[in-house]
Amino acid sequence: MTNKQLYPELPLLMVDDEPAWLHSMALSLKVSAGINNVIRCSDSREAMRLLQQQSCCLALIDLNMPYVNGEQLLTQIRESYPDIAVIIISGMNQIETAIRCVKAGAEDFYIKTDERERVVSGIMRTLKQIELQRQNRELAERLLQREEVEHPAFARFHTCSGKMHRIFSYLRAIARGYEPVLITGESGTGKELVARSLHQLRCPEKPWIAVNVAGLDDMVFSDTLFGHVKGAFTSADQARKGMIEEAADGILFLDEIGDLAPASQVKLLRLLQEGEYYPLGSDKPRRVRARILFATNQKLKDKVDQGAFRKDLYYRLCAHLIDIPPLRERKEDLPVLMTALVAEAAESFSCAPPLIQQPLLDLLTSYDFPGNVRELRAMVFDAVGRHQDGELSCARFEEVILPAQDVTPASCDLDATMARGTATIRFGPELPTIKQATQALVNEALQRTAGNQSKAAKALGITPQALNKRLKTTE
Incomplete structure (x- = not known):
């Protein structure tokens, strides 16, 4: 994270009468989890005033404090700011008090003597839950309002399909989160376009790194993603950044994830679970600072059932699932797609766009397009390149469509x-x-x-x- 990019978006409020503990905890959150948006408060009487001045997503409160103790402060926050999650921290293992706090609305209860990593993991888990709840609220609001999605991120999509517009609404709702996104769909439906749209929505000025993992053996996959330090192997005469580091604060897009080798699946699972990785030859972990998107044209659930893809990894990937409908399920898009593709082809050939007549659209509507939009684009470019007059001929399209339908006049x-x-x-x-x-x-x-x-x-x-x-x- 950079200072310009704060995480979480709304700050985390920490209240404890020990400034030294506040400082060490804030440092642990920053180093271990990339949490750098923190407000520290060493006087519990000031906590409610701080919440009035600044909206927060989570409050981390010490139980035993002078003036206003943790239980009292928990009650005040739950009454005045019910949307703020609260985690209680105590210097002693007080089981009955912990139960009371959870019943009163605390998300969790931790002991200060617990391993710091356990506390940090609990805070991260709560932040992810908060983020998912926010996304669900935003998505529900968009669907209820039947919002028309108009954003430069979707400029390359030529569609009037309700299915596609619901996908756009979903993308806008999840854009600010950090959970993985799995994009599925047949070949040619535009999975990478969807991934690029999320990049434009989230961080257009930050890196976009795309890697096709199909055919990569485990060694190449590890070196490509994680990088290596000098001397990691015989030819490693200098250190090299992995794609994860190259994509810091931006988007890492892993395509054809269904073809990932079993050994690499284990490493990817750990990366998603722990949020950290080791460059080859290094024993020092590094934190993931990029959001990771995945795409596949395979049915991963079937591969899981066949034992060819790890079930635990599949569910990690599916934090957000976007399934792009094939062109045959949104044929209402054919007129707008044809207009856009013919114009694009005409510009490529430096000619005037030929006219699209209704018989051609009728012919296209009768075809299922197994290659989806990619197939339609290839057909349009070929037909525009061949056309002789001002009207786009059906002939090139018939060469593909009629044999496929086994229809002869x-x-x-x-x-x-x-x-x-x-x-x-x-x-x-x-x-x-x-x-x-x-x-x-x-x-x-x-x-x-x-x-x-x-x-x-x-x-x-x-x-x-x-x-x-x-x-x-x-x-």
């Missing part, structure tokens, strides 16, 4: 079967009229394509507009 099939003398069209004793035959053919095409007019038109060898016109005339 019926006129082609009929020509081929007639040429071979194998056509299967049969008639009864009385011939149908042209109108009856046409209507029967249209009905059959719509039935075979589950009512999809774009697919039916292709199967009939006519345009969607022509099919639509025929349907209207029969209504």
Whole structure:
């Protein structure tokens, strides 16, 4: 943490009549947990005045103090500032008093003679709970207000999808926290874009470090993340910072986390549990000062069930889970995506953006896009690069979509079967009229394509507009 970046966001108030203990405890919090936003108070009569002047998230109170003791101060704080968490510290192991304090609303009770690390861990645990509660409140408020999310962090997303806007609201609610974030979704849905959005929301001026961990063996993973000291191994002729240190006060993004080797999973688990790491060859731990985001296109829960991914690590990663919907589940985004992608492609090719006609949008709507937005972008760039006139042709898109759907215009099939003398069209004793035959053919095409007019038109060898016109005339 730097002096400019205080943690926690709201200060922690420490009240104790021993200034030396206040000083040593504040130093332990700073060194061990990065907590540098602390107010010290050695006179319990001043505590309530300080809380009036400055909002705090947590009060750490000594039990045995002159003037106002810890129990009395706990009662005053719970009555006047119920949102402030309180932890009681005592010089003696007073079980009955501890029970009374917890019943009165204290989050926890610690003995001064306890190991300092145990007390610090308890304070950190309470701060994380406070942070999660704040995020839940903010998220509930945003959802209740149905807030439209407009922020520069989401400028690269072209969407009108309610699912995506709920994700944006969630990102804004959790941006200030320190818990890990797991981003899941199929390949091409934009997982790194979501991670970059969180970076823009949280600390745009701080480092952004991205590492793809797929294929890294344990040694390379450890050296990449944790770095090493001089002499750590044969070729380590000088010290090197790991990516965690490079990302200090910013964001570390670990992609393809589902491919992490088992030995590396153990090291990552310890990193998340303890908040510290050891550079290779060093016996001095260093604190994590970056927020860590993870992404995968794999179903980690299935890998856990198969024994290929540690269950304890999975639950550590899932402090916040963001699952990005595939493009087939938000096809309402196709018009805005096409407009943006065609404009981007036209700028790349230094040409005027071609027009997007409704038949093309109908064709795209009939396709499920297994490669998601990445696949659509590749198709658009190819089509814009090939186009000859002012309208974007369907031809390039048909080359991908029609074979995938196994739909060939019926006129082609009929020509081929007639040429071979194998056509299967049969008639009864009385011939149908042209109108009856046409209507029967249209009905059959719509039935075979589950009512999809774009697919039916292709199967009939006519345009969607022509099919639509025929349907209207029969209504």
